[in-house]
Amino acid sequence: MTAPSLPLAEFVVGVDNVIFSVDTDQNRLLVLLVQRQQVPFAGYWSLPGTLVRQGESLEAAAYRTLAEKIRVSNLYLEQLYTFGEPARDPRETTYGKRYLSVSYFALVRFADAELIAGGECPVQWFALSTCPELAFDHNKILAYGHRRLCNKLEYSPVAFDVLPEYFTLNDLYQFYSTVLGANFSDYSNFRSRLLKLGILQDTHQKVIRGAGRPATLYRFDREAFAPLKDKPLVFV
Amino acid sequence: MTAPSLPLAEFVVGVDNVIFSVDTDQNRLLVLLVQRQQVPFAGYWSLPGTLVRQGESLEAAAYRTLAEKIRVSNLYLEQLYTFGEPARDPRETTYGKRYLSVSYFALVRFADAELIAGGECPVQWFALSTCPELAFDHNKILAYGHRRLCNKLEYSPVAFDVLPEYFTLNDLYQFYSTVLGANFSDYSNFRSRLLKLGILQDTHQKVIRGAGRPATLYRFDREAFAPLKDKPLVFV
Numbered sequence: 001m002t003a004p005s006l007p008l009a010e011f012v013v014g015v016d017n018v019i020f021s022v023d024t025d026q027n028r029l030l031v032l033l034v035q036r037q038q039v040p041f042a043g044y045w046s047l048p049g050t051l052v053r054q055g056e057s058l059e060a061a062a063y064r065t066l067a068e069k070i071r072v073s074n075l076y077l078e079q080l081y082t083f084g085e086p087a088r089d090p091r092e093t094t095y096g097k098r099y100l101s102v103s104y105f106a107l108v109r110f111a112d113a114e115l116i117a118g119g120e121c122p123v124q125w126f127a128l129s130t131c132p133e134l135a136f137d138h139n140k141i142l143a144y145g146h147r148r149l150c151n152k153l154e155y156s157p158v159a160f161d162v163l164p165e166y167f168t169l170n171d172l173y174q175f176y177s178t179v180l181g182a183n184f185s186d187y188s189n190f191r192s193r194l195l196k197l198g199i200l201q202d203t204h205q206k207v208i209r210g211a212g213r214p215a216t217l218y219r220f221d222r223e224a225f226a227p228l229k230d231k232p233l234v235f236v
Numbered sequence: 237m238t239a240p241s242l243p244l245a246e247f248v249v250g251v252d253n254v255i256f257s258v259d260t261d262q263n264r265l266l267v268l269l270v271q272r273q274q275v276p277f278a279g280y281w282s283l284p285g286t287l288v289r290q291g292e293s294l295e296a297a298a299y300r301t302l303a304e305k306i307r308v309s310n311l312y313l314e315q316l317y318t319f320g321e322p323a324r325d326p327r328e329t330t331y332g333k334r335y336l337s338v339s340y341f342a343l344v345r346f347a348d349a350e351l352i353a354g355g356e357c358p359v360q361w362f363a364l365s366t367c368p369e370l371a372f373d374h375n376k377i378l379a380y381g382h383r384r385l386c387n388k389l390e391y392s393p394v395a396f397d398v399l400p401e402y403f404t405l406n407d408l409y410q411f412y413s414t415v416l417g418a419n420f421s422d423y424s425n426f427r428s429r430l431l432k433l434g435i436l437q438d439t440h441q442k443v444i445r446g447a448g449r450p451a452t453l454y455r456f457d458r459e460a461f462a463p464l465k466d467k468p469l470v471f472v
Contacts, residue, residue: 008290052244054244
């Protein structure tokens with residue numbers, strides 16, 4: 001790092017979390033939002049975030065602010081992207097410091113996630129398809145998070161972390177369609193590709209959904225997947 | 237973002253670049269390092285970085301510091317990861333501000349990259365296999381960058397951006413082996429998988445390398461690849 005010829009920028013650093021879930025009953029991709037009570041953007045919905053405190057790691061700040069808003073088992077936050085260009089936060093003008101945001105990302109199982117009411121700010125799941133205009137540049141952060149989620153679904157078995165233990169191939173297809181958009185692949189290609197990977201265990205049990213024919217229930221075969229874990233694979 | 241109950245951390249923000257290249261003649265994976273002239277870590281080699289100035293975006297700072305050290309066509313920096321835990325930089329104790337680093341990443345074509353001599357700090361390519369102990373947490377940042385590079389090679393056609401226009405399948409295999417490590421795949425699997433993707437154009441020209449038999453020269457077929465661009469693919 002060389003001696004600067006212009007003054008260095010001073011920064012306040014925040015973290016913002018893009019928490020996705022999939023409501024498999026209604027085939028909706030959901031994102032967790034909180035309603036801001038303070039200026040700037042009072043009344044606007046935003047990603048759950050906070051400013052980093054002295055002695056606190058970025059990750060710790062991200063987990064801290066979520067712990068006040070949602071109870072969920074096995075929450076694993078992954079760093080997403082850092083947004084730090086000038087003027088992304090109107091408080092920069094007021095306080096003369098730039099506000100940088102390190103964003104984090106997680107996909108959580110809908111049935112396991114309990115929203116905590118009675119906190120400082122209202123907390124709510126929003127369908128991504130009807131997401132309002134958010135505070136700051138949070139729509140941009142959210143769009144970035146959605147691209148990462150699609151990417152993870154394509155290249156990793158993350159779907160099986162949040163689906164119910166037993167599922168039909170159609171359940172799985174619906175899940176992928178909900179996140180990646182309809183027609184991401186035709187059903188028969190999807191089905192043959194996934195079965196070929198050899199990571200779905202046929203339980204030899206059938207289930208009837210609606211008026212359809214009985215469909216086989218599968219489960220994710222973690223033992224069969226173990227030797228493939230570090231190999232590049234495509235899941236869609 | 238909620239009102240904090242402990243004081244907020246104050247930050248200085250820097251950028252650090254992990255610039256890789258592959259010397260295909262010698263099958264070496266290289267990383268660009270600069271030798272620090274100032275405390276802390278005077279005399280140590282480090283990733284080329286700088287502190288962000290007022291009004292400057294993170295990306296602009298990353299490009300600025302590289303422009304003083306290397307001339308290369310089509311440099312495209314991609315954000316890698318943000319390192320911001322307390323005490324990662326000894327200057328935190330001196331100045332009472334935390335030093336956060338946003339790292340950037342690029343793979344450049346070795347033949348196109350010209351190092352700029354006579355600047356403030358010596359600049360040099362180092363083979364990753366003989367990389368010294370670096371200043372700050374830069375070995376950790378470098379390791380993270382190497383993982384990202386392997387990942388990109390596996391899932392994207394980035395190799396063809398830096399290989400010569402015409403190459404044999406063995407050249408390509410050597411390139412992948414240099415980055416991913418020997419035995420990442422056996423040659424015949426690699427060969428058949430890549431040919432099956434249909435993105436390599438047979439030029440019907442042969443070349444003789446050393447004492448071997450004449451080998452076919454291929455080129456990357458950008459037209460054939462265009463419809464596959466947004467589909468998830470595996471290249472190894």
